[in-house]
Amino acid sequence: MVIKANDPNRKSWLNVEKDSDFPIQNIPFGVFLTRDDIITIGTRIGNYAIDLGALHQLGYFSEIPLTDDIFLQDTLNDFIADGRITWRLVRNRIAEIFDSNNSILKDNEEHKDRIIFTMEEVEMQLPVTIGDYTDFYASKEHATNVGSIFRDPENALMPNWLHIPIGYHGRSSSIIPSGTPIKRPNGQTKPKGADNPIFGPSKLVDFELEMAFITTDVNKLGETIKLEEAEDYIFGLVLFNDWSARDIQGWEYAPLGPFLGKSFASTISPWILTLDALEPFRTASPEQNPTPLPYLQQSGNRSLDIKLQASLLPENGDETKVTESNFKYMYWTMAQQLTHHTSNGCNVRAGDMMGSGTISGPTKESYGSMLELTWAGKNPITLNDGSERKFINDNDTVILRGYCENNTVRIGFGDCSGKMVPASIK
């Protein structure tokens, strides 16, 4: 099926500002609360939120096999479970409806009033009920940096790292949409040189610049998938800030991995960009040496050229961009991650989420966490207001952004932001 929605020459009759993340070629999916306090599934063009529930009720999707309430839900899970053919039909149809050459909705003021909101009128929600969330550790530069800081620069990568897309199970309940404040976590830490641990607010809260993909139903328990088909099960991607309390994590993580150092909050951007929309931005994956085992071998352009950045915004200050990275730096691709995840028969369901792990690039300016950017606090960052940061202070807001562009189109994710508020006093 042709992805007509990606046609780079198409314009919308809705105004799209230059450098908007949301031209008519994007058509992401999200969930929002309208000015009438109704929760609905929607999309976005320019600065407009479009109510897909209302569009469907008014008959605009009558030629597509959809259940009546598919968009009148507080989560995208059922729509995601409908599968890739349905996603394409819907995206293509939305592109038609809002095409500058199509006046059916454009000229219907009553319908427009029910369907179209400005972004200021809506409140974005978590777009999907995440069943299981897995976080990978797929950036070689990040794994090397962390290994160098905490262990041995000469043997920074674990022996398994070049053979396995290393990952671990994360906490689903504390995944929140952009804009939700994050309370600084309390926890056990063991200060350097202390005989015993203490309990109190984390002193080393960090961000992690990640992306995450959302799956449809992939396999039944005991079944596996082949790498060549893995991408068919990926609905789309979000920006992902895997907040980390380094001091809690450092004391708790041996031998079973990160736990409360991560589970206090994880922020995702509210619009899911479909893998279809990102198709024009495919690029070559990093060379893999040694060659992976056969079940993980891939060909073709399995990576995506998504420009990423993170900024710090202090209370009453202005933003400082602290890093610029790219999703294409990931050593292990999404297809390899998903194939590996099912290789033992583990079932993956509609609405499951898989994070990339921190995406660090090859240079110091492209590291994806404060841990790496300040090399565990040794080299603080100076913000535009002259203040220094080793990690994240109370009332700092961290904003992740990401977009793709070529000669004709730019599509992006919008902001993935979260403000760190002070810990509860125990």
Added chain:
Amino acid sequence: MVIKANDPNRKSWLNVEKDSDFPIQNIPFGVFLTRDDIITIGTRIGNYAIDLGALHQLGYFSEIPLTDDIFLQDTLNDFIADGRITWRLVRNRIAEIFDSNNSILKDNEEHKDRIIFTMEEVEMQLPVTIGDYTDFYASKEHATNVGSIFRDPENALMPNWLHIPIGYHGRSSSIIPSGTPIKRPNGQTKPKGADNPIFGPSKLVDFELEMAFITTDVNKLGETIKLEEAEDYIFGLVLFNDWSARDIQGWEYAPLGPFLGKSFASTISPWILTLDALEPFRTASPEQNPTPLPYLQQSGNRSLDIKLQASLLPENGDETKVTESNFKYMYWTMAQQLTHHTSNGCNVRAGDMMGSGTISGPTKESYGSMLELTWAGKNPITLNDGSERKFINDNDTVILRGYCENNTVRIGFGDCSGKMVPASIK
């Protein structure tokens, strides 16, 4: 509120065989498919499955504030979210209805026909939709054994172990009810002395004798709970076999913990025994030295005396009991685990599950896994049929059982069983 359902003198008009796990003092909750192919929430007395959906429709719970469809669901989550007062009212009322001195239902053949099934007529389902599943590592003996086998017997426990109830996030999607076959997982392993990893069926599949508790809604994101109130949020317990592929786990787990070595399947027993039903079997917890930090300090009897065992049943053979342990051996109590879990503000929801970790006792006969029982295969176990086992063979069934008893009452969990079937050929 008095837990009238625990009255040890009560008898049921339904026949309960001697040594049954399910006298009228038990009244567990589960979900089953009836002979009419209807899914319902139910309880069990003796060898009878009782349809609570039908009981409610016929008016037997009319004095309790319950929504009409609370039991006509395929999961207990909504009932669990109703909270402890409701659970008690319902258990007490069920005890009344089936009391040998109460003939209202006993003498109503039409109602009995709609409400009561034999266990052979129903098919047990997963009782709860598990949002997040966490596994702890709370048995000191188990942690010491594993540390001795894989690291250093002199420093078997990690430095954090006596200060933190160590835990990690597990995979929810692959949690299955007793009776579901488990396919031997394929995966990456690195044989001793080999230069490179290989991919194929795990050679070292193990069981882990655990219990798990199911929570109601505990806290909102950013909030915490106090230890004294933690047990109020525990709905009940199940037996739990945390199947583990030791060779996959050994190669993948550094530095982020267990992943595909666990996520191919985890089996729970189908009946959830409420914490209320287990109340008469409280017992002292192991002394904790060093004293935990204040947020984890506890008093009173926070442990439960639940006798546990695991048996191996080879194809066409008979059962061999391979271990006998007890839930009371756990060093960290459920109250400490749940309090710790929320201490960073992580939200815990109705239907979340927390495993104990392998429960090993102080003697070789009470170890909770083949890894420990055979000391990583060095001392194979001889089964009743004369065959030897280092780990679990294809077509072996592992059966966990657990029960409490005092002078007047014995209540138990029934079987938690799973058969290992051969791996798919890749």
